[in-house]
Amino acid sequence: MILTVTLNTALDVTYRVPSLRAGASHRVSEVLERPGGKGVNVARVLAALGHEVTVTGFSGGLTGRVLRDRLTDVPRLTDALVPISGTTRRTVTLADERTGATTHLNEPGPDITHAEWSAFQEVYDDLLASASAVALCGSLPPGVPVGAYAGLVRTARAARVPVLLDTSGTALRRGVAGRPDIIKPNAGELAELTGFHEPLRATQDARRRGARAVVASLGAEGLLAVTPEGHWRATPPARLAGNPTGAGDSAVAGLLSALVEHRPWPDRLTRATALSAATVLSPTAGDFDRGTYEEFLTTVTVTGVATAA
Amino acid sequence: MILTVTLNTALDVTYRVPSLRAGASHRVSEVLERPGGKGVNVARVLAALGHEVTVTGFSGGLTGRVLRDRLTDVPRLTDALVPISGTTRRTVTLADERTGATTHLNEPGPDITHAEWSAFQEVYDDLLASASAVALCGSLPPGVPVGAYAGLVRTARAARVPVLLDTSGTALRRGVAGRPDIIKPNAGELAELTGFHEPLRATQDARRRGARAVVASLGAEGLLAVTPEGHWRATPPARLAGNPTGAGDSAVAGLLSALVEHRPWPDRLTRATALSAATVLSPTAGDFDRGTYEEFLTTVTVTGVATAA
Incomplete structure (x- = not known):
């Protein structure tokens, strides 16, 4: 199975409102709730692709x-979340029906105790024994040590499980030092990590900081991958208009899906780009359209990149 | 005890955000949750004034x-909410720390089944036997008949329990036909009910529609009361800058508090105006500042109004 770790899980709530105006009262026309946090989103896409997947992290x-109840509805997904005394956060998205704009409100995560963090590490060690790959995703809730990801990366490498890290800020900076097999920053995260704004230069710098392979997601321009096996750009067939929420998580799912099937890098990047594009085009945020995905598998272009490195 | 009815209870959630911008992502700096719905707010103020109070309506x-858990923390308050299969709605208030503006998002209420509505009416009948007054507050959730308040008003009158109705729109229009002892519309609700924008004329018209007494809340101008015992204006000592959330509910609590103590109308209006003003000035929305309340009891002015009626 593929293991995804979400230390700061969330219940994602979407409110549809006719027209959002600051300072006004609004009747919410529709309320949607679904399990969230990046690793949970990655797991849902992997399960939809037919993979057995296990979700761990915290919930309370x-x-x-509610989050755990909803996870039981997802076929091929096993819930191995560690219970905590705190309460899982909510995120609230206000979807303006008039403009299509989305406004996000993210509650702070619950405080994790020392004992809960220790309990998680034991669960994680046990799960690695049967994992073909692991993704470490998202922010760290309060109480989890800032260097947490470096430790989790090292444990995975010691267990010979390929490990992908998808986080940002200090959690990414410290996590990279654990030498993950893959990181998947977006342009902003990559610039923050390296200080370089030119993607190719920043990507190469991120490798020097410890990442074995770097897959930078560059929005509408697709992916840029710098790996020991080669350097590539993967580009969707056209500029896509849609909702980018969850597109990065779908890219992570695509990379892992092809990795555990021992596909070479160009195939991994094709799958990641096609899934990401099919997520942008889906009417429901974070879902992907299967027909679009399968069509894009044949139309994404992957080209080698010459570098001085 | 005083009985308050809240058919559409809510869990009121407040998110403090540094600066709200439509289309942006925000970290919520603080999350506050408390039991809500107008009748619940009225009950909390009555309990703070020292009255025994019972809360009924629906929760599920x-x-x-969470709402019922929080109610157990309120001294002198008895929870007689009727359980339903649906889920109690949430309201979300976004409090902008920069501008002080509040943006409100109100989820739709749960569907009430026919059996649940019948169960409520039995509970209500039983509770009236020991009630010294009853307040019927707020909107009707889906499934409750639009004429519900007229029936509840008649049941209270048959039980010789003074009944105050505080609602709006069709629920108010239909409820007034049941001949409540008091209604407490604000200027907008009164204009919608009667078609008249001049408060004194609208207030007199509302009495002709069935209300025995009408106490119109006119924001910063205080209260205008048209009753069989006389007509009065009650005015706070100064224009108040603050958060008006809950000021109307505090006015209802003030009216009922003085009513069950058999105080004459001018005393009831003084108490309602002072509580309402002390709520506007409280730093926490819906709470009232006790010192301000006691000071205002001596400085609110109540004057008779001459009418042609």
């Missing part, structure tokens, strides 16, 4: 219970 | 459980 309180 | 789902 009433929102945690 | 996980939010309903």
